[in-house]
Amino acid sequence: MSVPPLCEAFVLHFGEMGSRWGINRTVGQIYAVLFIAERPLCADDIVDRLGISRSNVSMGLKELQSWNLLRQRSIPGDRREFFHTPDDIYAIVRTLVDERKKREIDPTLSVLRELLMRSPESESERHAQGRMREMHDLIELLTGWYAEVQKLETERLIQLLSLGSRIVKVLDVKDRLFALPGGKRSSPTDKGN
Amino acid sequence: MSVPPLCEAFVLHFGEMGSRWGINRTVGQIYAVLFIAERPLCADDIVDRLGISRSNVSMGLKELQSWNLLRQRSIPGDRREFFHTPDDIYAIVRTLVDERKKREIDPTLSVLRELLMRSPESESERHAQGRMREMHDLIELLTGWYAEVQKLETERLIQLLSLGSRIVKVLDVKDRLFALPGGKRSSPTDKGN
DNA sequence: CTGAATTTTCAGATTTTTCTGAAATTGCAG
DNA sequence: CTGCAATTTCAGAAAAATCTGAAAATTCAG
Incomplete structure (x- = not known):
């Protein structure tokens, strides 16, 4: 996992919590990463930070979207989708x-x-x-x-x-x-x- | 599962709900059975009703006890423990x-x-x-x-x-x-x- | 339309969780 | 203490879930 140590502890804890809440570990980690990110992230940013497969990230994001927990943003001239959590x-x-x-x-x-x-x-x-x-x-x-x-x-x-x-x-x-x-x-x- | 159809539907539903709540299906079913039972049940009563192994029931009851969700009663001259849920x-x-x-x-x-x-x-x-x-x-x-x-x-x-x-x-x-x-x-x- | 970038899908591999039967332990009456 | 009924433990089996890579689909600039 390539995030600063402070963030890593947070992400790992929320992965753990997610798995006790019927949400799977990875999905919890993905949300944690997005929650503390300074800017919207694309799928590959998440791959880099969590060190999991691209397809896993794709499924995790889909799951989070089905919960209405994500916002999306696209940058003109960039084909990728960027995801972030609500500010509030x-x-x-x-x-x-x-x-x-x-x-x-x-x-x-x-x-x-x-x-x-x-x-x-x-x-x-x-x-x-x-x-x-x-x-x-x-x-x-x-x-x-x-x-x-x-x-x-x-x-x-x-x-x-x-x-x-x-x-x-x-x-x-x-x-x-x-x-x-x-x-x-x-x-x-x-x-x- | 050998419980009346009305009870069966309840038990199955709460097994399902349990598994979405980080409690496993069987533990949810055990609690459901105890919750609707007319009288305290011993482990073998639960085995009969759910059709699962004795050891699985034992572990499930232990889990529920660790959550403080069970009350116990012993009948004099009977070596078995009887379990029930709080009335309230x-x-x-x-x-x-x-x-x-x-x-x-x-x-x-x-x-x-x-x-x-x-x-x-x-x-x-x-x-x-x-x-x-x-x-x-x-x-x-x-x-x-x-x-x-x-x-x-x-x-x-x-x-x-x-x-x-x-x-x-x-x-x-x-x-x-x-x-x-x-x-x-x-x-x-x-x-x- | 073409083709490159990106995302999604999904069969099978991997990992984790759950369940079982056999054996060990406990508790109690006699 | 003995012996039996009941319970617990636990290693391995079975089932369920998660994850991956490869392939398919989508998207969009040109």
Whole structure:
């Protein structure tokens, strides 16, 4: 690998992390190289830096593109394509989460919904459905939250994240100020534990 | 696989999901079987249901235990160990996130910190460090938020999640009510984009 | 259209991961 | 301690994934 030592450590670590995340090592390394590069890189730049075959780079780039994680730039008079990562790291994380949701969460929800529609044919199936229902409801709660938060501009998001659990105090204040006389409370999930 | 069709679909799907999450297919299936089981299961129950070797089950259970995802129960006069998943699905997710953080996020943060300490020896290293800094700060923001939220009881967490981005309106109200004359604002991250 | 530069494809080689059966170990009742 | 039931370990087999080089396809200047 022909990158400065500082970069090498970063690239190797993200290759490792990628492989724990169901993305293969090389693809992780390619993204790491692009992420820290000063300028957009062409495929052969990546070959040089990682010391892997040209075809491997080509497949890796295709994979990353299918995740919407790359931007391309072409230089007039140069036939090569140059790739770079979005400048805004928040945008990168948003894309990553969106794609992950699309590929993993959404299909899971639809499998769960389908299974919850079926009539259980035994006591054990009935019990299993109960558990699937719990899982389904939790995933819906989380994805609903994510869908809402996703809409926020980065500025707002940071504000919210920085608050952390102190947000709860704000909620308390709100409750006290606007408490409805009837004591009406939303109970979003019926946790049958 | 000798489980009712409803359960089989669930187990197969979670095997698949597991393998996209860096957990292997079989381990995912073992957890799925335990998650929907009516009662704690011993290793041989799992062998019967999944049709895999006894040793594979043993290794899978060990793996799941290392993630703190299992509870054990022994029946007096029976030498076998019986395994089950926590009843509270929120507890399961919390454990999963905690472990994932411990194994992936924390080591990443410490690699990033170490690399940020080093003196760049070239312009490209200097630029790379800038990107690493952005990544480091974002991860810190997210883990800080998670550490705070983790402390909340499930009840409170659900309340918060159900609010979604409507929380921002609450923030607005708070700002209006308690606006400091000096216009003091915390700016948590300096995004140099 | 031609041909050089570049990218993509893909069959098979290589590497890594997962799985198994046999053997070793553990734990406990008697 | 003995003997048996249960569990764990681990070397090698099997399966899955990743990677490569060669060939095909694409792109574009001239």
